[in-house]
Amino acid sequence: MQKGGVIGEKIPTFLFKVVHFLRKCIFSVLSVGPIPEHIAFIMDGNRRYARLRNLKEGAGHDAGYFALMSMVIYCCELGIKYVTAYAFSIDNFKRGPEEVQYIMDLMMEKIEQMCQKDSIVNRYGVRIHFSGNLQLLSEPIRNATKKLMVVTANNSNVFLTLCVAYTSTDEIIHAIQKSCEEKWAENRESRFLYCGVINLVDIEKKMYMAIAPDPDIVVRTSGVNRLSNFLLWQSAGSYLFSTSALWQDFSFWHLVWVVMNFQRNQPRLEKKKKQL
Amino acid sequence: MDFKMETRMLYRWIGQIGNLLLRLLWHLIHVLINLCYFTRGIANALESYLISWGLLRRYNSLHVAKLRYLAIVVESEEAHQTSKVMELLQWLAAVGVKHVCLYDKEGVLKKSKDFILEKLDGAVLFQEALENNMLQDQRRMVLEFASFSDGKEAVVKAANVLFMKYLKSGATDKNQEEQIFTESQMANALKTVGSGGPEPDLLLIYGPARCHLGFPAWRIRYTEILHMGPLKSMKYGSLIKAIYRFTMVRQNYGI
Numbered sequence: 121m122q123k124g125g126v127i128g129e130k131i132p133t134f135l136f137k138v139v140h141f142l143r144k145c146i147f148s149v150l151s152v153g154p155i156p157e158h159i160a161f162i163m164d165g166n167r168r169y170a171r172l173r174n175l176k177e178g179a180g181h182d183a184g185y186f187a188l189m190s191m192v193i194y195c196c197e198l199g200i201k202y203v204t205a206y207a208f209s210i211d212n213f214k215r216g217p218e219e220v221q222y223i224m225d226l227m228m229e230k231i232e233q234m235c236q237k238d239s240i241v242n243r244y245g246v247r248i249h250f251s252g253n254l255q256l257l258s259e260p261i262r263n264a265t266k267k268l269m270v271v272t273a274n275n276s277n278v279f280l281t282l283c284v285a286y287t288s289t290d291e292i293i294h295a296i297q298k299s300c301e302e303k304w305a306e307n308r309e310s311r312f313l314y315c316g317v318i319n320l321v322d323i324e325k326k327m328y329m330a331i332a333p334d335p336d337i338v339v340r341t342s343g344v345n346r347l348s349n350f351l352l353w354q355s356a357g358s359y360l361f362s363t364s365a366l367w368q369d370f371s372f373w374h375l376v377w378v379v380m381n382f383q384r385n386q387p388r389l390e391k392k393k394k395q396l
Numbered sequence: 397m398d399f400k401m402e403t404r405m406l407y408r409w410i411g412q413i414g415n416l417l418l419r420l421l422w423h424l425i426h427v428l429i430n431l432c433y434f435t436r437g438i439a440n441a442l443e444s445y446l447i448s449w450g451l452l453r454r455y456n457s458l459h460v461a462k463l464r465y466l467a468i469v470v471e472s473e474e475a476h477q478t479s480k481v482m483e484l485l486q487w488l489a490a491v492g493v494k495h496v497c498l499y500d501k502e503g504v505l506k507k508s509k510d511f512i513l514e515k516l517d518g519a520v521l522f523q524e525a526l527e528n529n530m531l532q533d534q535r536r537m538v539l540e541f542a543s544f545s546d547g548k549e550a551v552v553k554a555a556n557v558l559f560m561k562y563l564k565s566g567a568t569d570k571n572q573e574e575q576i577f578t579e580s581q582m583a584n585a586l587k588t589v590g591s592g593g594p595e596p597d598l599l600l601i602y603g604p605a606r607c608h609l610g611f612p613a614w615r616i617r618y619t620e621i622l623h624m625g626p627l628k629s630m631k632y633g634s635l636i637k638a639i640y641r642f643t644m645v646r647q648n649y650g651i
Contacts, residue, residue, distance in 0.1 A: 152422035211650025288613060293577050296555040300562045300576075318555045320548060345620050348650060352613035353548070360606045360621060380429060385605040392607060395501065 146376060147198050153383035154390075156336035158202035159195065160358075162350055163188065164342040165366030172366075178222040183368040185230055189240055194375050196244050196278045202332045204281040206350045210253065210290055224261060227284070231264040235271050245277030251328035252286030253294065281332055288352035295326035302326075329354055336389070337382050341367040357393035359385055437625075444633025455636050459643045460492040467497040467596035467619070469611055471603035474627040475504035478511060484602075485516055485537070487632050491639065495538045497522075497596060501609045503543035513539065522593060540593050547612045550591035557585040586614060595619060598642045600635075602627040620645060 166180035173179075188205055195203050208227070213220060234241045234248065241248060250265040257265070265284070299322040306316070324330060334354045338347065343364035347355065359382050365374055382389075447455045466488065475481065481498070488496055498505045498512075505512075513519050522540035558577055586592045595615045599622070601608065606623035608616065622638045624630060 149418055149421050149425070152419050153426075209650045214651045287617075289579055289582070289617060292551060292613070293575070293579065293582055296551075296558055296582070297576050299555060300559045303559065304563070318552065318559055320552050323552060323555060345622055345645075346618055346647075347616060347621070349617040352616060355608065356547070356610035356613075357607060360608070360623075380425070384426065384429065388605045389607060392501075392605070392609060 143194070143197065143372065150198065150376065150379055150383075153380075154386045155199050156379065156382055157200070158204065158333050158335045158337075159200055159378075160204040160206070160335040160338045160351055160355075161188075161191065161367075161370075162206045162338070162340040162344075162348060163367040164340060164344055165368060168342065169366045169368040177219060178226070180368060181223055181226055185226070187368050187370055190372075191370065191375065192246055192278060192280055193240070193244055194372055196246065198375075198379070200278070202279045202281070202335075204251075204283065204329070204332065204335060204351070206286070206348075207282045208252075208284045208286070209349065210256065210285055210287045211349065213256070213285075224258065228261055228264055231261075231268050235264075235268055241272055241280070242275065245275040246272060247275040247279050248272045249279065249281045249331055250284055251281050251291075251331075252284045253290050254285060256285040279332060281329070283328075283350065286328065287349040288347075289349060291328050292323075292353060294328070295323045298326040299323050327353065334358065334393075337361055337378060339363065339370075339378055341365055341370055357389060359389055440634065441631065444631040444637065447633030447636050448631070455633075455640050458491065458636065458639055460639065462643045463493060463597055463639060465495045465497070465594050465596045465598075466493050467499060467599040467611065467616075469599060469601045469603065469609055470498070470500045470505065470627055471609070472500045472502040472504050474602065475500040475502075475508075477627060478508050480627050480630065481505065481508070482512060482515055484627075484630060484635075485512065485519075485539075487635055489516070489519075489537050491636070493537070493639075494534060495522075495540075495594070497540040497542055497593060499542040499546075499609075499611050501544045503541075503545065506541045506543055509539075509541045523590075542591075542593070542612060544610045546591045546593075547610045550586060550589055550612065551614065553589040554582060554585035554591070557588050558582070582614070598622065598639070600624050600638060602630060618647060618649060 163184055166184045167177070168180070169175075169183060170177060170180035192203055208223060212223075233239055236242075240246075248268050250269065254262050254265060296318070299318045302322065303316055303318060329351065334356070335351060335358045337359045338351060338355050339361045340346070340348075341363055343362065345362050347360075351358070361378050361381060363370070363374060363378075365371075443452070446452050450456055468484065470481065485496065509521070513521065516537065516539075518535060519537045519539050522538050525536070525538045558581065561581075562576065583592065591612060593612075593615060595617065596619050598620045599608065599611065599616060601621065601623045602625070603609070603623075604626055606621075608621060620642050622641070624634060624638060
């Protein structure tokens with residue numbers, strides 16, 4: 121029985137190693153072409169996934185978390201340095217209070233898990249940053265996000281930005297406000313009457329997303345063709361990719377397809393990015 | 397020592413052959429992908445001709461009223477083909493689209509605006525229509541011309557308008573965690589600097605890659621974005637299909 125048990129444990133490990141090896145081979149082929157430095161995901165499809173599978177409301181978000189972690193691992197293996205995910209929009213606060221509370225509780229649970237030393241993010245060297253108007257979150261979650269950012273601060277394989285309580289328009293206004301405060305503070309220190317003007321550089325360095333380069337690819341799942349107030353400022357030169365797959369079904373092969381399409385368009389995109 | 401060197405050379409040769417095989421495989425996969433897209437392109441072209449000839453019934457009645465504001469993004473290199481742009485505008489006029497914003501990054505279309513307005517019957521500039529209260533006039537097509545300076549640069553100008561308000565209001569003493577500016581104040585500031593156009597419902601990208609090329613960020617929050625391919629190979633049927641697809645979309649705005 122014991123022998124069977126040991127063999128029973130070894131088979132999944134063996135399969136895991138075979139799958140990992142095959143993935144490495146496919147990534148070796150992909151790496152011949154340009155690999156994006158930053159990929160952003162609009163993780164759409166949580167509620168539809170739960171409805172299609174007759175799951176309880178909220179179960180789609182659980183599955184969405186696993187899809188995100190899988191994507192982060194694949195991006196780490198492929199050498200994509202920055203990954204950004206649209207986890208929770210300011211508009212999502214308008215959803216039913218039960219659903220919002222479920223998502224907040226799930227976020228809290230997953231943040232606490234990720235803070236553990238042997239968590240998946242620490243094993244893969246993922247540094248996590250939260251972008252958004254975190255003041256809109258409750259204090260326990262806000263503190264938990266700060267703790268996770270500190271715990272993962274020394275990781276350097278992948279930089280994962282989770283956009284929570286985020287919209288681009290809020291980000292722009294926030295950046296302008298911070299630029300105004302900074303200009304005013306400079307004026308008080310220098311005692312000049314003339315306050316100076318706010319420049320593009322001033323605004324860009326105050327953006328929540330200033331910690332990462334502009335995305336090379338923005339992926340939206342569920343067949344939707346909108347940015348929904350996500351990275352509007354940063355996506356001027358980004359390749360916009362829309363897939364009909366729900367986020368929970370977004371797999372390794374979808375990622376390979378996205379990267380191959382990016383490589384197909386990369387010479388033109390590179391030229392546009394330089395001009396921008 | 398010779399044996400070690402030979403082994404090293406052998407490994408190097410194996411590595412180089414391996415790299416060559418990977419490169420060949422990568423190129424082969426991309427050739428296959430390009431073949432798939434080529435086949436899809438032919439199928440799309442056939443479908444667009446069937447739509448143009450009215451053979452696909454469901455495209456024959458479009459609920460264009462749902463499309464209140466359309467934006468077109470054109471690659472600046474292709475924007476020089478003013479005749480193609482004119483043809484596209486004439487198609488849109490025939491379909492019944494009344495408000496169109498034409499965008500190209502470098503402002504080539506802005507330079508051709510007088511020519512376009514002259515050639516397109518009944519077209520009027522957005523600013524003029526706004527000032528003369530003509531936006532609701534369904535007989536005229538309202539055109540807006542935008543470029544990269546209406547995007548980030550306009551936000552910078554609006555930021556300075558808000559900065560002046562910030563200094564005058566005495567909000568400098570407020571708690572720095574509080575939000576001082578609202579989205580409507582920002583929208584008004586953008587109007588003040590001349591970049592306060594409405595948000596398009598649909599944005600069509602005419603260019604080789606699916607990329608909005610810096611269309612004013614403030615205006616594409618919930619805009620449907622569709623890629624139409626290069627301007628030189630634009631088709632009437634594809635335009636109808638894109639507008640039809642838009643009219644079938646249901647938005648929940650994050651709720």
